[in-house]
Amino acid sequence: TGGKRFDYGQSPTVIGGYGEAIYNNYRDSSVKDQADLRRFVLFFGHKFNDRLRFNSELEIEHSWIEGGEGGEVAMEQAYLEYAISDKINTRAGLMLMPIGITNETHEPPTFYGVERNQVESLIIPSTWRELGLSAQGEALPGLEYNVGISTSLNAGKFKKPENGLRESRTAGGEAAANDLGFFGALNYRGVPGLLVGGSVFSGNTGQDGASNAALKGVAARVTLWDLHANYTVGGLDLQALYARGTMNDADKVSAATGVVAPKSLYGWYTQAAYHVWKKGDFDVAPFIRYERYNTQASVADGYASDPLNNETVTTMGVNFKLHPQVVLKADIQNFKTDNKKDRYNLGIGYMF
Template sequence: MKKTLIASALVGLFTSSAVLANNDTEELRKVIAQQQKVLKNLEERLDETEQRLEATADQVESSSTASSFAKTTIGGYGELHYNNYEDKDAKVDFHRFVLFFGHEFKNKLRFFSEFELEHSIAGEGQDGEVELEQAYVEYDYSDTITTKTGLFLVPVGIINETHEPPTFYGVERNGVEKNIIPATWWEAGVAGNFKLAPGLAVDAAITSGLNVGNDYKIRGGRQKVSNASAENLAYTGRIKYTAILGLELAATVQYQTDLTQSAAGVDDAAAILIEAHAIYQVNNFTVRALYAAWNICGKEAKALGRDEQTGWYVEPSYMFNEKMGAFARYAEYNNEAGASSSDAVESTSVGINYYLHENVVLKADFEELSGSNDSQGFNLGFGYQF
């Protein structure tokens, strides 16, 4: 375009020169000077046009790239703990470092993942582990039906799905949800969330299950979807009610046809987990209460007293202001509740949370243990989420 305009201008210059060939030299010079100014103005205008076109192209490309990145989200959380108990060495541990990665493919289809490093360092001879706790695709079939496919957290309890440090009291997660449920607990499979009415929803999931081997310890039965045995799947259903402001009521039932995954030399161990909890908040006061119990079939489980495994806790808390809150918790749990001679672990805890920011918290608590595990000590912690 630029070359064509310049060529046209040159033709005009030569034509004008021919017409004025008989005029005096001074007039000819004036005409040439005017034509040169026209050429210079044309070149400057064309340069400006090309610069604007290039700038527009850069903006379009940049906008397209930014739009793609805007659909990808990054988050995470972490927590540092100091534990000091009687008859135990004091320890400091960066317990968890977690990163979330998500991406929205389109309005109704999205991906979410959770990648975790536990205890700061992993590898042969180290205490830590590298874990993939979530990696699933979520799809909205309608305004009332959403599905998950992949690896996700089991819909049970209070902290299993929401366990970022600023969201709960106490440096360590409570013993009931850790040893009975057992949080954090994830499996692979498919799940659906069905909104039956405002504030009333049902979750259903078919997933891989636990493998307790021949010792029937629930927490040790988590396979973490690492070449997990899937001879016997797990079926989970939950109903949750949140229609009243400040109130959450939920109940979960899970059934697995054999917790031993058909291991040789042991009886099949069909099992049912029942969990129910309530959270009620009035202004700055909140109370949490949870009950969970396993009923496991099989003579081996009964002989060990692990055919019944139960736990419960009550936790009132109060936020004095936006910076500080305090809590107290009483909890009992027993992984050998089927044995008449077994005592439950009893835990009484009190502590505070101090929020540097709504997503950054300092924690301190004192815990006294009795029953089958007599001890006492204190914990200090720091946590964040983003």
């Protein structure tokens, strides 16, 4: 969870950062190869006193932005946290939704593969952050909770079914706030090497028609939940996740936006990695990941899913760490349905 990353030594103000550069080489020559400084992120944190802190992340995506073109400059996090007691920490501000594994822990050295997994990009729309209030802590030995209320998605901004609900995120910028959401997560880390957890978010998304007048009076509740596990034993690193979302009033959202909104969407993946070689700071770990997902698993009557959104992805590759915080990556990705996406990827990443 965000705040723990910062090591406030004697200085009350800390800076850090992470980033990644990626090269995608597509098998199909009609799809153009690309190199991208995908993310450059800076952390800024300040400790006001032992109970009160500020944490933030500022991100530049795709290297530059000018004249309405290029990438994005965005806050990923910016929240105050106050520890009421040993068991209850509270936060207010722009915060990462505690859904899944990747959304909160997304620095390149922490995950396998050049690209983040698809399920936690398209079903769980990482990096997903909302303005909200939350409380978190250790409820029982090893059992962490995180609950809160926050701004919700905005169905009026739904645009690309192939991206799940990504375009509906408001990311804390003049966010429609007629409908709010709530979230809760439980994660158990009581056994060394094991993480087992689950989470849920639910909120109306019609926003009283704030972004699309045709959605006035439409609730369009979205509920998204996941179950996940990670187990590290010996040199083996195993991970699995299942996520599922539903949208009420998908017929009205489809009619209002002119794109086919999902009544339901889901995805899951399993992943195995093995640390084959370690020497000093070096660590080489091949991995394989298998993903199934459908961003339009079901749609409203009278609408049709695009079969390209029902996808199976296999990723095989290797993470080579030069240092626990610096990684070189290479992998091959096979898309069963839309094989124009087949590619190999190279990447470098760091965090500090």
